[in-house]
Amino acid sequence: MKLLIRLSLVLAVLTLISSCKKSKQRINEQPDNNGSAIIAYFNWSGVQRVNSNIKFTNASKNADTYKWDFGNGQTSAKHTPDDVKFTAAGAYTITLVAGKGDNKAVYQQTIAIAGNEMPAAYFSYTFKDQRNYAPATVLFKNESVNADFYKWQINGNTYNSTDLQHTFNQAGDYIVKLTAIKGQDENTFTDTITVAPNNNPIARFALPYHPYPYTVNEPIQLVNQSTNADAWEWTFSNGAPASSTAEHPEVKFGAPGVYTITLIAKKGSLKSAPRSINIKIN
Known part of the structure:
Protein backbone atom coordinates (compact mmCIF):
# COMPACT_ATOMS: atom_id res chain seq x y z
CA MET A 1 0.00 0.00 0.00
CA LYS A 2 2.69 -3.25 2.63
CA LEU A 3 4.02 -5.20 5.69
CA LEU A 4 0.65 -4.42 5.89
CA ILE A 5 0.81 -1.45 3.53
CA ARG A 6 -0.21 -2.93 0.18
CA LEU A 7 3.12 -3.51 -1.64
CA SER A 8 2.26 -5.66 -4.63
CA LEU A 9 5.69 -6.34 -6.07
CA VAL A 10 5.86 -5.80 -9.78
CA LEU A 11 8.28 -8.29 -11.32
CA ALA A 12 8.98 -5.91 -14.14
CA VAL A 13 11.73 -4.73 -16.27
CA LEU A 14 12.19 -1.73 -18.50
CA THR A 15 14.43 0.22 -20.85
CA LEU A 16 15.77 3.57 -19.91
CA ILE A 17 12.75 5.67 -18.98
CA SER A 18 13.41 9.03 -17.42
CA SER A 19 10.41 10.53 -15.69
CA CYS A 20 9.35 12.47 -12.66
CA LYS A 21 5.90 11.26 -11.60
CA LYS A 22 4.39 13.33 -8.85
CA SER A 23 0.89 11.87 -8.52
CA LYS A 24 -0.30 12.59 -5.01
CA GLN A 25 -1.51 9.62 -3.02
CA ARG A 26 -1.86 11.01 0.45
CA ILE A 27 -1.20 14.38 2.10
CA ASN A 28 -2.00 14.91 5.77
CA GLU A 29 -1.96 18.21 7.59
CA GLN A 30 -1.76 18.59 11.36
CA PRO A 31 -1.91 21.88 13.29
CA ASP A 32 1.13 22.48 15.45
CA ASN A 33 1.02 24.26 18.81
CA ASN A 34 1.24 27.65 17.11
CA GLY A 35 -1.76 26.98 14.89
CA PHE A 56 13.87 12.84 -3.39
CA THR A 57 13.20 16.53 -2.75
CA ASN A 58 11.54 17.43 0.56
CA ALA A 59 8.79 20.04 0.13
CA SER A 60 7.30 19.74 3.63
CA LYS A 61 6.28 22.83 5.61
CA ASN A 62 6.33 23.80 9.30
CA ALA A 63 8.19 20.66 10.39
CA ASP A 64 11.59 20.13 11.99
CA THR A 65 11.89 16.32 12.07
CA TYR A 66 11.64 13.91 9.17
CA LYS A 67 11.44 10.15 8.81
CA TRP A 68 11.83 8.59 5.38
CA ASP A 69 11.07 4.97 4.53
CA PHE A 70 11.84 4.01 0.94
CA GLY A 71 10.02 0.69 0.84
CA ALA A 89 12.16 -4.52 -9.83
CA GLY A 90 8.94 -3.75 -7.99
CA ALA A 91 6.39 -1.19 -6.84
CA TYR A 92 7.81 0.71 -3.86
CA THR A 93 5.76 2.84 -1.47
CA ILE A 94 7.79 5.79 -0.20
CA THR A 95 6.69 7.23 3.16
CA LEU A 96 7.66 10.62 4.61
CA VAL A 97 6.63 11.48 8.17
CA ALA A 98 7.12 15.19 8.91
CA GLY A 99 6.81 16.27 12.52
CA LYS A 100 7.07 19.09 15.01
CA GLY A 101 6.75 18.20 18.66
CA ASP A 102 4.01 15.60 19.05
CA ASN A 103 2.29 16.55 15.78
CA LYS A 104 2.95 14.63 12.58
CA ALA A 105 1.83 14.56 8.98
CA VAL A 106 2.36 11.75 6.49
CA TYR A 107 2.76 11.70 2.73
CA GLN A 108 3.06 8.53 0.66
CA GLN A 109 3.73 7.88 -3.00
CA THR A 110 4.41 4.64 -4.87
CA ILE A 111 6.78 4.35 -7.82
CA ALA A 112 7.38 1.44 -10.19
CA ILE A 113 10.98 0.37 -10.69
CA ALA A 114 11.95 -1.94 -13.53
CA GLY A 115 14.91 -3.12 -15.52
CA ASN A 116 15.76 -4.48 -18.96
CA GLU A 117 12.92 -4.23 -21.46
CA MET A 118 9.75 -5.75 -19.97
CA PRO A 119 6.75 -3.62 -18.92
CA ALA A 120 6.06 -2.67 -15.31
CA ALA A 121 2.40 -2.15 -14.32
CA TYR A 122 1.19 0.23 -11.61
CA PHE A 123 -1.78 2.54 -11.00
CA ALA A 136 -18.58 6.27 -5.92
CA ASP A 148 2.30 0.01 -25.40
CA PHE A 149 -1.14 -1.33 -24.46
CA TYR A 150 -3.15 -1.69 -21.26
CA LYS A 151 -5.93 -3.95 -20.03
CA TRP A 152 -8.06 -3.13 -16.98
CA GLN A 153 -10.24 -5.75 -15.28
CA ILE A 154 -13.02 -4.81 -12.83
CA ASN A 155 -15.90 -7.09 -11.84
CA GLY A 156 -15.40 -9.31 -14.86
CA ASN A 157 -15.41 -6.34 -17.25
CA THR A 158 -12.38 -5.49 -19.41
CA TYR A 159 -11.32 -2.01 -20.55
CA ASN A 160 -8.46 -1.13 -22.89
CA SER A 161 -7.89 2.55 -22.12
CA THR A 162 -4.75 4.10 -20.67
CA ASP A 163 -6.39 5.81 -17.69
CA LEU A 164 -9.83 4.84 -16.44
CA GLN A 165 -12.86 6.29 -14.69
CA HIS A 166 -15.26 3.79 -13.15
CA THR A 167 -18.39 4.16 -11.01
CA PHE A 168 -19.14 1.60 -8.29
CA ASN A 169 -22.86 1.66 -7.53
CA GLN A 170 -22.75 -0.71 -4.56
CA ALA A 171 -20.65 -0.74 -1.41
CA GLY A 172 -18.00 -3.42 -1.10
CA ASP A 173 -14.42 -4.43 -1.84
CA TYR A 174 -13.50 -4.54 -5.53
CA ILE A 175 -10.38 -6.12 -7.02
CA VAL A 176 -8.93 -4.02 -9.83
CA LYS A 177 -6.23 -5.38 -12.15
CA LEU A 178 -4.11 -3.45 -14.63
CA THR A 179 -2.02 -5.38 -17.15
CA ALA A 180 0.71 -3.51 -19.01
CA ILE A 181 1.58 -5.06 -22.37
CA LYS A 182 4.55 -4.66 -24.70
CA ALA A 203 -10.80 2.84 10.19
CA ARG A 204 -7.70 1.85 8.26
CA PHE A 205 -3.99 1.94 8.98
CA ALA A 206 -0.73 0.43 7.86
CA LEU A 207 3.00 0.47 8.53
CA PRO A 208 5.76 1.60 6.18
CA TYR A 209 7.86 -1.16 4.71
CA HIS A 210 10.19 -2.70 7.26
CA PRO A 211 12.32 -5.86 7.37
CA TYR A 212 10.21 -7.97 9.70
CA PRO A 213 9.87 -8.73 12.48
CA TYR A 214 10.24 -5.61 14.62
CA THR A 215 12.46 -5.72 17.69
CA VAL A 216 11.97 -4.96 21.38
CA ASN A 217 11.65 -1.20 22.13
CA GLU A 218 11.90 -0.24 18.46
CA PRO A 219 9.72 2.80 17.62
CA ILE A 220 7.00 1.66 15.22
CA GLN A 221 5.42 4.37 13.09
CA LEU A 222 1.74 3.85 12.25
CA VAL A 223 0.24 5.43 9.14
CA ASN A 224 -3.42 6.30 9.55
CA GLN A 225 -5.40 5.70 6.34
CA SER A 226 -8.90 6.17 7.77
CA THR A 227 -11.56 7.97 5.75
CA ASN A 228 -14.42 10.28 6.79
CA ALA A 229 -12.88 10.71 10.24
CA ASP A 230 -11.66 13.62 12.35
CA ALA A 231 -10.65 11.79 15.54
CA TRP A 232 -9.01 8.47 16.36
CA GLU A 233 -8.80 5.98 19.23
CA TRP A 234 -5.78 3.66 19.24
CA ALA A 255 9.15 -7.72 25.30
CA PRO A 256 9.10 -10.32 22.52
CA GLY A 257 5.71 -11.62 21.45
CA VAL A 258 2.70 -11.02 19.22
CA TYR A 259 0.70 -7.87 20.00
CA THR A 260 -2.56 -6.42 18.72
CA ILE A 261 -2.96 -2.85 17.46
CA THR A 262 -6.54 -1.59 17.17
CA LEU A 263 -7.91 1.62 15.66
CA ILE A 264 -11.39 3.13 15.88
CA ALA A 265 -12.05 6.14 13.64
CA LYS A 266 -14.55 8.79 14.76
CA LYS A 267 -16.55 11.56 13.15
CA GLY A 268 -18.64 13.54 15.59
CA SER A 269 -20.74 11.00 17.48
CA LEU A 270 -20.16 8.30 14.86
CA LYS A 271 -17.61 5.53 15.34
CA SER A 272 -16.21 3.04 12.85
CA ALA A 273 -15.92 -0.67 13.37
CA PRO A 274 -12.57 -1.50 15.01
CA ARG A 275 -9.69 -2.34 12.67
CA SER A 276 -6.93 -4.53 14.14
CA ILE A 277 -3.65 -6.08 13.10
CA ASN A 278 -1.25 -8.38 14.94
CA ILE A 279 2.43 -7.54 14.96
CA LYS A 280 5.36 -9.76 15.92
CA ILE A 281 8.15 -8.42 18.14
CA ASN A 282 11.47 -10.24 18.46
Whole structure:
Protein backbone atom coordinates (compact mmCIF):
# COMPACT_ATOMS: atom_id res chain seq x y z
CA MET A 1 0.00 0.00 0.00
CA LYS A 2 2.69 -3.25 2.63
CA LEU A 3 4.02 -5.20 5.69
CA LEU A 4 0.65 -4.42 5.89
CA ILE A 5 0.81 -1.45 3.53
CA ARG A 6 -0.21 -2.93 0.18
CA LEU A 7 3.12 -3.51 -1.64
CA SER A 8 2.26 -5.66 -4.63
CA LEU A 9 5.69 -6.34 -6.07
CA VAL A 10 5.86 -5.80 -9.78
CA LEU A 11 8.28 -8.29 -11.32
CA ALA A 12 8.98 -5.91 -14.14
CA VAL A 13 11.73 -4.73 -16.27
CA LEU A 14 12.19 -1.73 -18.50
CA THR A 15 14.43 0.22 -20.85
CA LEU A 16 15.77 3.57 -19.91
CA ILE A 17 12.75 5.67 -18.98
CA SER A 18 13.41 9.03 -17.42
CA SER A 19 10.41 10.53 -15.69
CA CYS A 20 9.35 12.47 -12.66
CA LYS A 21 5.90 11.26 -11.60
CA LYS A 22 4.39 13.33 -8.85
CA SER A 23 0.89 11.87 -8.52
CA LYS A 24 -0.30 12.59 -5.01
CA GLN A 25 -1.51 9.62 -3.02
CA ARG A 26 -1.86 11.01 0.45
CA ILE A 27 -1.20 14.38 2.10
CA ASN A 28 -2.00 14.91 5.77
CA GLU A 29 -1.96 18.21 7.59
CA GLN A 30 -1.76 18.59 11.36
CA PRO A 31 -1.91 21.88 13.29
CA ASP A 32 1.13 22.48 15.45
CA ASN A 33 1.02 24.26 18.81
CA ASN A 34 1.24 27.65 17.11
CA GLY A 35 -1.76 26.98 14.89
CA SER A 36 0.13 26.62 11.58
CA ALA A 37 -0.31 23.46 9.56
CA ILE A 38 2.35 20.77 9.25
CA ILE A 39 2.42 19.58 5.67
CA ALA A 40 4.34 16.48 4.58
CA TYR A 41 5.20 16.38 0.88
CA PHE A 42 8.00 15.43 -1.49
CA ASN A 43 8.85 15.27 -5.19
CA TRP A 44 11.11 12.76 -6.86
CA SER A 45 13.04 12.47 -10.11
CA GLY A 46 15.18 9.88 -11.83
CA VAL A 47 15.12 6.90 -14.15
CA GLN A 48 12.67 4.18 -13.14
CA ARG A 49 15.14 1.38 -13.55
CA VAL A 50 16.98 -0.98 -11.23
CA ASN A 51 20.19 0.51 -9.75
CA SER A 52 19.50 4.01 -11.08
CA ASN A 53 19.70 6.96 -8.67
CA ILE A 54 16.34 8.34 -7.54
CA LYS A 55 16.48 11.81 -5.99
CA PHE A 56 13.87 12.84 -3.39
CA THR A 57 13.20 16.53 -2.75
CA ASN A 58 11.54 17.43 0.56
CA ALA A 59 8.79 20.04 0.13
CA SER A 60 7.30 19.74 3.63
CA LYS A 61 6.28 22.83 5.61
CA ASN A 62 6.33 23.80 9.30
CA ALA A 63 8.19 20.66 10.39
CA ASP A 64 11.59 20.13 11.99
CA THR A 65 11.89 16.32 12.07
CA TYR A 66 11.64 13.91 9.17
CA LYS A 67 11.44 10.15 8.81
CA TRP A 68 11.83 8.59 5.38
CA ASP A 69 11.07 4.97 4.53
CA PHE A 70 11.84 4.01 0.94
CA GLY A 71 10.02 0.69 0.84
CA ASN A 72 13.20 -1.32 0.24
CA GLY A 73 14.63 -1.51 3.76
CA GLN A 74 16.39 1.88 3.51
CA THR A 75 15.43 4.75 5.82
CA SER A 76 16.65 8.28 6.52
CA ALA A 77 16.14 11.02 9.10
CA LYS A 78 17.63 13.77 6.92
CA HIS A 79 15.64 16.71 5.58
CA THR A 80 16.97 15.87 2.11
CA PRO A 81 17.94 12.21 1.91
CA ASP A 82 20.80 10.78 -0.11
CA ASP A 83 19.91 9.42 -3.53
CA VAL A 84 18.30 5.97 -3.37
CA LYS A 85 18.99 2.95 -5.57
CA PHE A 86 16.39 0.21 -5.86
CA THR A 87 18.16 -3.07 -6.57
CA ALA A 88 15.13 -5.13 -7.56
CA ALA A 89 12.16 -4.52 -9.83
CA GLY A 90 8.94 -3.75 -7.99
CA ALA A 91 6.39 -1.19 -6.84
CA TYR A 92 7.81 0.71 -3.86
CA THR A 93 5.76 2.84 -1.47
CA ILE A 94 7.79 5.79 -0.20
CA THR A 95 6.69 7.23 3.16
CA LEU A 96 7.66 10.62 4.61
CA VAL A 97 6.63 11.48 8.17
CA ALA A 98 7.12 15.19 8.91
CA GLY A 99 6.81 16.27 12.52
CA LYS A 100 7.07 19.09 15.01
CA GLY A 101 6.75 18.20 18.66
CA ASP A 102 4.01 15.60 19.05
CA ASN A 103 2.29 16.55 15.78
CA LYS A 104 2.95 14.63 12.58
CA ALA A 105 1.83 14.56 8.98
CA VAL A 106 2.36 11.75 6.49
CA TYR A 107 2.76 11.70 2.73
CA GLN A 108 3.06 8.53 0.66
CA GLN A 109 3.73 7.88 -3.00
CA THR A 110 4.41 4.64 -4.87
CA ILE A 111 6.78 4.35 -7.82
CA ALA A 112 7.38 1.44 -10.19
CA ILE A 113 10.98 0.37 -10.69
CA ALA A 114 11.95 -1.94 -13.53
CA GLY A 115 14.91 -3.12 -15.52
CA ASN A 116 15.76 -4.48 -18.96
CA GLU A 117 12.92 -4.23 -21.46
CA MET A 118 9.75 -5.75 -19.97
CA PRO A 119 6.75 -3.62 -18.92
CA ALA A 120 6.06 -2.67 -15.31
CA ALA A 121 2.40 -2.15 -14.32
CA TYR A 122 1.19 0.23 -11.61
CA PHE A 123 -1.78 2.54 -11.00
CA SER A 124 -2.91 5.00 -8.35
CA TYR A 125 -6.47 6.19 -7.77
CA THR A 126 -8.59 8.88 -6.17
CA PHE A 127 -12.29 9.16 -5.42
CA LYS A 128 -14.02 11.84 -7.47
CA ASP A 129 -15.21 14.72 -5.27
CA GLN A 130 -13.67 12.78 -2.32
CA ARG A 131 -16.82 10.66 -2.23
CA ASN A 132 -15.75 7.15 -1.19
CA TYR A 133 -19.26 5.84 -0.50
CA ALA A 134 -21.72 4.36 -2.99
CA PRO A 135 -22.27 5.40 -5.68
CA ALA A 136 -18.58 6.27 -5.92
CA THR A 137 -16.69 7.29 -9.04
CA VAL A 138 -13.01 6.34 -8.97
CA LEU A 139 -10.37 8.00 -11.14
CA PHE A 140 -7.59 5.52 -11.97
CA LYS A 141 -4.23 6.96 -13.05
CA ASN A 142 -2.07 4.60 -15.08
CA GLU A 143 1.56 4.93 -13.93
CA SER A 144 2.95 1.92 -15.76
CA VAL A 145 6.27 2.13 -17.56
CA ASN A 146 7.58 0.66 -20.83
CA ALA A 147 4.22 -0.53 -22.16
CA ASP A 148 2.30 0.01 -25.40
CA PHE A 149 -1.14 -1.33 -24.46
CA TYR A 150 -3.15 -1.69 -21.26
CA LYS A 151 -5.93 -3.95 -20.03
CA TRP A 152 -8.06 -3.13 -16.98
CA GLN A 153 -10.24 -5.75 -15.28
CA ILE A 154 -13.02 -4.81 -12.83
CA ASN A 155 -15.90 -7.09 -11.84
CA GLY A 156 -15.40 -9.31 -14.86
CA ASN A 157 -15.41 -6.34 -17.25
CA THR A 158 -12.38 -5.49 -19.41
CA TYR A 159 -11.32 -2.01 -20.55
CA ASN A 160 -8.46 -1.13 -22.89
CA SER A 161 -7.89 2.55 -22.12
CA THR A 162 -4.75 4.10 -20.67
CA ASP A 163 -6.39 5.81 -17.69
CA LEU A 164 -9.83 4.84 -16.44
CA GLN A 165 -12.86 6.29 -14.69
CA HIS A 166 -15.26 3.79 -13.15
CA THR A 167 -18.39 4.16 -11.01
CA PHE A 168 -19.14 1.60 -8.29
CA ASN A 169 -22.86 1.66 -7.53
CA GLN A 170 -22.75 -0.71 -4.56
CA ALA A 171 -20.65 -0.74 -1.41
CA GLY A 172 -18.00 -3.42 -1.10
CA ASP A 173 -14.42 -4.43 -1.84
CA TYR A 174 -13.50 -4.54 -5.53
CA ILE A 175 -10.38 -6.12 -7.02
CA VAL A 176 -8.93 -4.02 -9.83
CA LYS A 177 -6.23 -5.38 -12.15
CA LEU A 178 -4.11 -3.45 -14.63
CA THR A 179 -2.02 -5.38 -17.15
CA ALA A 180 0.71 -3.51 -19.01
CA ILE A 181 1.58 -5.06 -22.37
CA LYS A 182 4.55 -4.66 -24.70
CA GLY A 183 4.68 -7.09 -27.60
CA GLN A 184 4.39 -10.58 -26.15
CA ASP A 185 5.41 -9.46 -22.66
CA GLU A 186 2.98 -8.34 -19.97
CA ASN A 187 2.90 -7.55 -16.26
CA THR A 188 -0.07 -7.13 -13.90
CA PHE A 189 -0.62 -4.94 -10.84
CA THR A 190 -3.58 -5.59 -8.54
CA ASP A 191 -5.17 -3.45 -5.83
CA THR A 192 -8.42 -3.50 -3.85
CA ILE A 193 -10.86 -0.57 -3.87
CA THR A 194 -13.17 -0.25 -0.87
CA VAL A 195 -16.46 1.57 -1.39
CA ALA A 196 -18.28 2.45 1.82
CA PRO A 197 -22.06 2.06 2.22
CA ASN A 198 -22.41 5.61 3.55
CA ASN A 199 -20.39 8.57 4.75
CA ASN A 200 -19.63 7.07 8.15
CA PRO A 201 -16.00 6.86 9.31
CA ILE A 202 -13.91 3.86 8.24
CA ALA A 203 -10.80 2.84 10.19
CA ARG A 204 -7.70 1.85 8.26
CA PHE A 205 -3.99 1.94 8.98
CA ALA A 206 -0.73 0.43 7.86
CA LEU A 207 3.00 0.47 8.53
CA PRO A 208 5.76 1.60 6.18
CA TYR A 209 7.86 -1.16 4.71
CA HIS A 210 10.19 -2.70 7.26
CA PRO A 211 12.32 -5.86 7.37
CA TYR A 212 10.21 -7.97 9.70
CA PRO A 213 9.87 -8.73 12.48
CA TYR A 214 10.24 -5.61 14.62
CA THR A 215 12.46 -5.72 17.69
CA VAL A 216 11.97 -4.96 21.38
CA ASN A 217 11.65 -1.20 22.13
CA GLU A 218 11.90 -0.24 18.46
CA PRO A 219 9.72 2.80 17.62
CA ILE A 220 7.00 1.66 15.22
CA GLN A 221 5.42 4.37 13.09
CA LEU A 222 1.74 3.85 12.25
CA VAL A 223 0.24 5.43 9.14
CA ASN A 224 -3.42 6.30 9.55
CA GLN A 225 -5.40 5.70 6.34
CA SER A 226 -8.90 6.17 7.77
CA THR A 227 -11.56 7.97 5.75
CA ASN A 228 -14.42 10.28 6.79
CA ALA A 229 -12.88 10.71 10.24
CA ASP A 230 -11.66 13.62 12.35
CA ALA A 231 -10.65 11.79 15.54
CA TRP A 232 -9.01 8.47 16.36
CA GLU A 233 -8.80 5.98 19.23
CA TRP A 234 -5.78 3.66 19.24
CA THR A 235 -5.15 0.82 21.68
CA PHE A 236 -1.91 -1.14 21.90
CA SER A 237 -1.88 -4.41 23.82
CA ASN A 238 0.98 -4.10 26.34
CA GLY A 239 2.44 -1.27 24.30
CA ALA A 240 4.04 2.03 25.24
CA PRO A 241 1.86 4.00 25.17
CA ALA A 242 -1.13 1.78 25.89
CA SER A 243 -3.41 4.09 23.89
CA SER A 244 -3.32 7.24 21.76
CA THR A 245 -5.60 9.76 20.08
CA ALA A 246 -2.91 11.01 17.66
CA GLU A 247 -3.53 10.58 13.96
CA HIS A 248 -0.15 8.90 13.30
CA PRO A 249 1.22 7.61 16.61
CA GLU A 250 4.40 5.72 17.39
CA VAL A 251 4.41 2.71 19.69
CA LYS A 252 7.02 0.47 21.29
CA PHE A 253 6.74 -3.01 22.79
CA GLY A 254 9.05 -3.94 25.64
CA ALA A 255 9.15 -7.72 25.30
CA PRO A 256 9.10 -10.32 22.52
CA GLY A 257 5.71 -11.62 21.45
CA VAL A 258 2.70 -11.02 19.22
CA TYR A 259 0.70 -7.87 20.00
CA THR A 260 -2.56 -6.42 18.72
CA ILE A 261 -2.96 -2.85 17.46
CA THR A 262 -6.54 -1.59 17.17
CA LEU A 263 -7.91 1.62 15.66
CA ILE A 264 -11.39 3.13 15.88
CA ALA A 265 -12.05 6.14 13.64
CA LYS A 266 -14.55 8.79 14.76
CA LYS A 267 -16.55 11.56 13.15
CA GLY A 268 -18.64 13.54 15.59
CA SER A 269 -20.74 11.00 17.48
CA LEU A 270 -20.16 8.30 14.86
CA LYS A 271 -17.61 5.53 15.34
CA SER A 272 -16.21 3.04 12.85
CA ALA A 273 -15.92 -0.67 13.37
CA PRO A 274 -12.57 -1.50 15.01
CA ARG A 275 -9.69 -2.34 12.67
CA SER A 276 -6.93 -4.53 14.14
CA ILE A 277 -3.65 -6.08 13.10
CA ASN A 278 -1.25 -8.38 14.94
CA ILE A 279 2.43 -7.54 14.96
CA LYS A 280 5.36 -9.76 15.92
CA ILE A 281 8.15 -8.42 18.14
CA ASN A 282 11.47 -10.24 18.46
